[in-house]
Each structure stands twice: as structure tokens, then as C-alpha cells.
Amino acid sequence: MTTNTHTLSGSILRWLGVIALPFFLMLLFLWAGGWLTPYRLTQVAMLDALQKGSGMHPGFRRNHAKGVCITGWFEGNGNASSLSMATVLQKGRVPVVGRFALAGGLPYQADAPEKVRSMALRLMPSDRQEWRMGINDIPVFPVGTPQEFHDLQLASRPDLTTGKPDPARMQVFRTSHPWLQTARAQIGRRPVSSGFADDTYRSLDSFLFVAEDGTKTAVRWAMVPVQPVMPEIGHANDHDYLFHKVIEDIHTHPLQWRLMVTLAGSGDAIDNPSKGWPQDDRQINAGTLTLTGIGSEENGPCTGITFDPLVLPEGIMPSGDPILQARSAAYMRSFYLRSGERPTAPAVSPEMTVPSANARDKKS
Numbered sequence: 001m002t003t004n005t006h007t008l009s010g011s012i013l014r015w016l017g018v019i020a021l022p023f024f025l026m027l028l029f030l031w032a033g034g035w036l037t038p039y040r041l042t043q044v045a046m047l048d049a050l051q052k053g054s055g056m057h058p059g060f061r062r063n064h065a066k067g068v069c070i071t072g073w074f075e076g077n078g079n080a081s082s083l084s085m086a087t088v089l090q091k092g093r094v095p096v097v098g099r100f101a102l103a104g105g106l107p108y109q110a111d112a113p114e115k116v117r118s119m120a121l122r123l124m125p126s127d128r129q130e131w132r133m134g135i136n137d138i139p140v141f142p143v144g145t146p147q148e149f150h151d152l153q154l155a156s157r158p159d160l161t162t163g164k165p166d167p168a169r170m171q172v173f174r175t176s177h178p179w180l181q182t183a184r185a186q187i188g189r190r191p192v193s194s195g196f197a198d199d200t201y202r203s204l205d206s207f208l209f210v211a212e213d214g215t216k217t218a219v220r221w222a223m224v225p226v227q228p229v230m231p232e233i234g235h236a237n238d239h240d241y242l243f244h245k246v247i248e249d250i251h252t253h254p255l256q257w258r259l260m261v262t263l264a265g266s267g268d269a270i271d272n273p274s275k276g277w278p279q280d281d282r283q284i285n286a287g288t289l290t291l292t293g294i295g296s297e298e299n300g301p302c303t304g305i306t307f308d309p310l311v312l313p314e315g316i317m318p319s320g321d322p323i324l325q326a327r328s329a330a331y332m333r334s335f336y337l338r339s340g341e342r343p344t345a346p347a348v349s350p351e352m353t354v355p356s357a358n359a360r361d362k363k364s
């Protein structure tokens with residue numbers, strides 16, 4: 001009798017195992033595909049929202065679509081090495097590949113003073129502990145969460161008849177997100193420099209520097225131009241004046257930026273890039289970026305790279321800022337999509353060049 005009961009419960013368990021495992025795997029599959037949580041913000045939904053604003057431009061980045069590749073090096077001075085063990089922050093020079101771009105998914109948009117400019121960098125030390133970053137020339141990010149970013153893309157998408165964002169829809173977004181008013185005002189009144197060369201680019205998101213002994217310090221950083229900052233004058237008759245200017249600048253002489261690291265003060269928002277940090281937070285000059293080459297995205301050295309902000313060396317970690325994870329997922333999807341598409345020629349396509357030895361000598 002006891003033997004029969006054991007045999008029966010054994011076979012029930014075996015059958016449950018046979019049914020339960022595939023059932024569990026099926027649930028997992030449906031969950032990962034977003035079928036069980038239709039309101040969860042997925043990387044697909046995020047990219048759809050970006051595409052609703054810009055339309056479909058095969059082969060181009062789904063954001064910051066208009067750009068050029070840049071090359072040069074970063075020279076760490078060791079000033080930040082007590083805060084982070086990252087190789088790139090020790091004394092020494094590492095090669096850099098990067099990109100200048102305009103925010104937005106339109107690869108042929110006209111350059112204009114109010115448009116957000118960006119610098120993206122891949123710092124490549126010989127021990128492969130590379131550091132990638134995408135940094136923008138605004139003081140704070142317009143939103144604080146991935147959901148807000150998604151909703152802003154939908155609210156600001158162009159109206160089919162006017163080709164511009166519908167003011168009523170934008171007003172609904174602003175009224176329902178009053179806490180973003182301060183960031184919007186800060187972005188609106190930022191000083192605008194003459195071009196890419198004399199602009200300051202900021203991480204906006206916060207990160208953690210990790211020292212040898214494990215101590216973590218919350219930081220943000222900015223690339224601050226060594227070139228004198230000139231006021232914006234605009235060039236209405238040149239559709240690509242910002243790009244033409246930076247191509248000419250780099251062809252004439254190398255361009256340089258200081259990497260200024262800001263240490264969070266007590267009370268600074270670590271997990272929300274729409275909130276600025278006070279001007280009197282401690283800053284460290286951690287090294288100098290020098291750019292000497294500029295060239296087309298068409299088969300250029302930056303085209304096969306996505307500047308995912310979570311590609312970090314040992315010694316730099318993501319903070320709790322939720323936008324970082326969303327960026328990483330969106331950049332991967334954008335990279336995946338564009339890699340399988342054939343792009344048309346980019347709007348600006350300089351041949352990859354470095355300045356003449358003569359021009360370099362004049363600078364140093």
C-alpha cells in the first residue's frame with residue numbers, strides 16, 4: 001500500500017516537472033517580450049516614441065542622428081586617481097574615438113543656435129578598461145525618469161499639418177509635470193557658444209568613482225573648452241554651419257577640453273539628471289582631451305560604436321539614476337537596428353583628416 005502511494009506521488013511529481021518547466025519557460029518568454037506587462041516601458045516602446053518624433057531614417061542613430069567622427073587622445077594628470085582606480089584617470093595618454101552631433105533623430109536637420117550639441121567619447125587604454133560617454137551641452141536634462149523621457153517624445157512629436165510640435169499637447173505635458181519647470185527654464189536661458197569647439201559638454205547623469213580601498217564618491221563631469229568661448233552669431237545661409245566650422249577648426253589646429261569632475265555635495269540629487277548641482281561643489285581637473293582628427297560617419301571610426309554610458313572601466317560605476325539603464329537598453333536597440341540597415345550619405349561628410357604638423361607645432 002505504502003509502496004503504491006509512493007509510486008503514485010512520484011509519477012505525479014514527474015509529470016508536474018514535465019509540464020511545469022515548459023510552462024515556466026513560456027511565462028518567462030512572454031514576460032521578457034512584454035506580453036504580460038503591456039504598460040511596462042520597454043526598449044522597443046522607447047525607440048518607437050523616438051521614431052514618432054523623427055520618422056524613419058534607416059542606418060542612422062535613432063537620436064543624435066546628424067554627426068561627424070572625431071579622433072585624438074586623453075591625457076590623465078592623476079588628480080582624480082585617489083577617488084577612482086580607473087586606468088584612464090591615472091597619469092598617461094590614451095587614444096580616443098568620438099563623435100560630435102546634434103540631438104534629435106533627423107540626420108539632415110539644419111544647424112541652429114538653440115539645438116542641443118553633443119560630444120561622445122570612447123577612451124581606450126591598453127588594458128581594455130575603456131570608458132564610453134555621451135555628453136550634452138545643456139546644464140541639466142529636461143526629464144528625470146525614462147517614463148518622462150518617453151512621454152516627452154510623444155508630446156513633442158511634430159503635428160502632421162504644421163510639422164511642429166502641437167502647442168496644446170506640449171502644454172498638457174508641462175501642466176502634468178510641473179516639477180520639470182525649473183529644468184526647462186535652466187535649459188532655455190543657457191548661454192550658447194559659437195560652435196562645437198568652444199562648448200561645454202556635461203555628463204548630466206551621476207556616476208560613482210570607486211577608489212582602491214572601495215570608497216565610493218558620487219560625481220558628474222564636464223568637458224570644458226580650453227579654446228576661448230565666443231558668443232553665438234548664427235549663419236542663416238549655411239545649413240550645416242556648426243559642422244563646417246568645427247571641421248575647419250580641427251583642420252587648422254588641435255582642439256582641447258579639460259575634464260572637470262564635480263563631487264556631489266550633501267543633498268545633491270544623485271538619481272535625477274533634471275536637478276542641477278550647486279556651483280560651489282568641489283571640482284577636480286582630471287586631465288585634458290585633445291582632438292586632432294575629424295571625418296565622415298560613412299565608414300568612419302565612430303560609426304560602428306554606440307556610446308553606451310554603462311561601458312565603464314573598473315573604478316567607475318553607474319549611480320542609482322534610472323535613466324542610465326534606460327539609455328543603455330535604448331542605445332543597444334538603436335545600434336542593432338541601424339547596423340542592419342543601409343544608410344543614405346550623411347549630411348556632412350569630411351574626409352578623415354588630422355591637422356598638418358605645422359598647425360600642431362603652432363599650438364604646442
Ligand code: HEM
Nearest residue numbers: 061063064099118120134135136149306326330331334335
Ligand atoms: C531615457 C533617456 C535617453 C534615451 C532613451 C536616449 C536615447 C538615445 C539613443 C537611442 C541614441 C542613439 C544611440 C546609437 O545609435 O548609438 C542616443 C544618443 C546619444 N545620447 Fe541619449 N538618450 C537618453 C538620455 C540621454 C542623456 C541623459 C544624455 C546625457 C548627456 C544623452 C546623450 C546622448 C548622446 C551624446 C548621444 C550621441 C552619441 C553618439 O554621438 O553616438 N542621452 N540617445
